[in-house]
Amino acid sequence: MNEKVVSSFRNVAIVGPYLSGKTTFLESILFVTGAITRKGSIKDKNTVGDSAPEARDRQMSVEIATACTEYDGVRFTFLDCPGSVEFSQETYNALIGVDAAVVVCEPVIDRVLTLAPLFKFLDDWEIPHLVFINKMDRANNNFMDVLHALKNVSSRPLVPHQYPIGQGENLVGFIDLVTEQAYHYHPGAPADPVPFPAELKEQEHAARTEMLEELANFDDHLLEELLEEIEPPQEEIIQDLKMELGADLIVPVFLGIAEKDFGVRPLLQALLREAPTPETTLGRRGITLSGDAPLAQVLKTYFTPQGGKLSLVRVWQGTLTDGAVLNGVRAGGLYRLAGQQQNGIQEAKAGEIVAVGRLEGIKTGDTLSTNSGQPASELPKAEQLTPVYALAVTAEKRNDEVKISSAFGKLIEEDPSLSWEQHGDTREVILWGQGEIHLQVALDRLRRKYNLPMSTHLPQVPYKExxxxxxxxxxxxxxxxxxxxxxxxxxxxxxxxxxxxxxxxxxxxxxxxxxxxxxxxxxxxxxxxxxxxxxxxxxxxxxxxxxxxxxxxxxxxxxxxxxxxxxxxxxxxxxxxEPTLLEPITAVEVCTPQEFTSKVMQLLTGHRGQILGYEGRSDWKGWDKVSAYLPQAEMQNFIVELRSLTMGVGFFNWKFDHLQEVPDKLAEKVVATSGNGKTNGNGHR
CATH class of the missing domain: 3.30.230.10 (Ribosomal Protein S5; domain 2)
Structure with a gap:
């Protein structure tokens, strides 16, 4: 594609639950803006996003995919983020560097709860976001019912921007609630204006009234117009949408079918018209600048087979040039990314997200400047998630053991939600992560990238006596x-x-x-x-x-x-x-929607947990926090069962608390299984 004249930039994260269609949505955006001439598909493994082998093997996103395109004089950089909760750290690290996010979801009320942790992160960081209800051709629920269900999991009011036009069970178009113009979709082309469908007048009026009333909560002039039954000008409505979206006061809602490109162009136009500029984002983040020296932050680290280390960075201030010295390290290349394709550039201006080559020793979340050594102050970074699932690993080839430390170091640079340790008691090498799939992806990378095949087993519990x-x-x-x-x-x-x-x-x-x-x-x-x-x-x-x-x-x-x-x-x-066996007991805090609290307590007691109490979370509407003691021996699959019980949104933090005697019958079984000692009937030697 020929380079176009660019007057501004927008950095937009595409986020949402697993299987909501984010990668297909990105493919549609790139197609309608001319960045690609032919759309790929997940099934055919030829999309711009999900281009890593680990993603294509599983047909799911496992890391941030970046793609740039130009639309109406603005360069958009889209970050396609994983939807699985096991890869949430990737998403959170990327979100701190964008101007806005598009939350892609399905029109299924039963799955709305899966958005709660994502909405919470976006609102905590005050990241402007829009909702795109995808797969409207598979909707089992009324649009307004879905909208109201979404409102229950968001602390910000959701504002309908469109109303669907259906024909039987098919979505054929939409009504723009700002202009009240109706449109019909056409495959491969922009939607056409059509006469307003009279049979939808009542429903459309209710949806538009809801939109205007939400906007009026933040605009006294608009409120006066509504009270006096004066029709507000379209320009005023658009200005309110822009102002309130940019301040993360409202969440506009769009709809469509990304697979057919339906609804993608109107959303792009809204991003152009209403999404905040990089300058606005700078103010919202409270970043104060002095001088014009480059200031940037690392959002993601990659290790590529050909080019080595790449750092995806948001440039907050100044112009970043190829060869610049950042934190004492000389940059070895500057690139715009399109999936795994790297396009070399000479400079990147404030407001852009680009990749920088060979920043050795610099990690995801680090603040970068051209000052010698470290920058004067660090920009805020996403909180590190607690690892909740572990596997003991050994190199399949004995000679490869010397490679483990170096390979694990690079693995964790790419994915900071991983960690590893050589346990002091069991002598096992233990890889920690966010779930079973998360660790399997990490093991695939070790094999593919570093020629380090590993065998795995469940970690031993570090019993004492x-x-x-x-x-x-x-x-x-x-x-x-x-x-x-x-x-x-x-x-x-x-x-x-x-x-x-x-x-x-x-x-x-x-x-x-x-x-x-x-x-x-x-x-x-x-x-x-x-x-x-x-x-x-x-x-x-x-x-x-x-x-x-x-x-x-x-x-x-x-x-x-x-x-x-x-x-x-x-x-x-x-x-x-009278020797007796001791087991490590962890103090856990399990966070769950209130509707699952009783089942979570049953889950804990079923794992020999001791409930210490529970309370509502003041910062999470409709959520409880359950405190308990849980034997480490029972933790291995606890996260798997917790997610299964809570639609994937329940989570827990833990830390070692104390050692406690193992019940005699269990102690006898543990000692017999370990082969370390012989016991009598009381579990004693």
Whole structure:
């Protein structure tokens, strides 16, 4: 496409639930604006969006797809965002850099609730947004009923901008509620004006009145006109729409069928006419500028097979040039993106979203400037989501283990909602994310991009063990003779339990030098080493050990001999202390729509959870927060069940809280399964 004269920019995110048709909507926009000559389809795997192999394999968006186009002298950059809740971090990171968002949804009242978290984020950040009700040819509900259902999940009033014209079950056109002009759709062409359908006069009048009354809540002059039954001028209505949308006071609602391009052109015209400019966005975000040095922010990081690292950035101030030094790093290329296609440019002006090459060490969310080192102040970034699902991973090829740290680092740069750890107790490498599909996509990337195939299994629960009973004067003697100097150490230990959370305590009460001072550290080392693997096979905690007596040999004793003697004493004494299994307990806060609260509490108790209480969320209308203790052993599939129970919108935050004894029957099963220790009928060795 030939480059056109551009007078301004608009950056628009396309967001909405999974399967609402966002990628098809983007394809339609690019087609009607001439950016592409032929539309692709999800089924044929040839769309501009969803161009990553992981997306095409699953026929779903798994990362931000960017595409630019020109329309009526304005350059639009569209960010097609994933709809699955497992990839919400991608969407939130992108939204902080746009001027407006189009929320694409289906005309199905039962699925409206899935929009609640998205509306909440948009309103918290005061991001202007419009709604496009897609797939109107499959509508099972009346348009106004759908509109009113949408209002129940939005803290901002939804304002109808159009009213549908149907013919039987088919959508054939719409009425513009500003001009009251009726239009009929035509495949491959703009909608044509048609005479106003008289049979819809009453319904259209009700919808238009609703629109005007919502606008009048923020415009006293319009309110006076309505009270005096004066027809407001169209220019005034448009100006109100522009002002109130730009301030995120209202949410205009459009409709159509993206697959047929129906309704896409009117929405584009509204974005031109009513969506805020980059300058307006700058003020809304409260970004104060000094001078004209470039200021930008990273919205997304990619690692491409050919070009290496790409950072998608929003330019807030100044002109960004190829080769500019940002935060001390020289940019290696400047590009506009069309899916995976990169078009090189020499500069990007304030208000544009472009990709910058090879910004090593710079991460998603970072603020960029041409000042040496870091910018004076960081721009706000989207909150990091708590990981809620984990898999233990191992490299399929042993030689690949050295690549794990580097590959995981790049993986997390691309997707900050992932994290990984090498667990200190289980020694497993654990990959954390937002759900099963999220982790499978990450594993696919490891295999494809970094030639690092991984095998997976459920992570081990980091059980601990402790003791219930104290024992005194446990004897341990180590004596070894093998030519030359021998080895001799002899100790008596008291072992007793400590309160939960106190850890380990070592003392000595040696009188008369029966164990010389230089050997006592060896005793403590031996005790500590023995606690790494207790009678049940797990690390031991909350135990106090006191060295009370012993003996030594002037020639054969050594620190090493006393270490071995202490180990023997612990092996003898610990099984007599009634060892018991402990499991990690997490403190969870589960957030759910109120209609699911009772079922969520049942879900928690069904997972051995202890309900601590629940309360309404003041910042989430119609939502509750349930607080509980939940065993970590029960967390693995908890998020899967919670989402299934709450139409995908329920979520939880968690943190380790304390260790707690495992019920005897379960403890016996855990120990038997682990193969670490033998138990009697009480779950004890």
């Amino acid at each position: 402790t003791i219930r009973k104290a024992v005194s004067s446990v004897h341990g003697r180590y004596k070894h003779q093998s030519g030359g100097h021998g080895q001799f150490g002899d100790v008596y230990l008291d072992i007793k339990p400590l309160s939960r959370g106190e850890g380990f305590n070592f003392n000595e009460k040696i009188v008369g030098g029966v164990v010389p001072r230089q050997y006592i550290p060896g005793v403590e080392i031996g005790v500590r080493e023995s606690l790494a693997h207790g009678p049940l096979g797990f690390p031991v905690v909350d135990v106090a050990v006191t060295l009370i007596n012993g003996s030594y040999h002037t020639v054969d004793s050594s620190e090493q001999a006393f270490k071995q003697a202490a180990r023997l004493a612990m092996q003898e004494g610990m099984p007599k202390c």
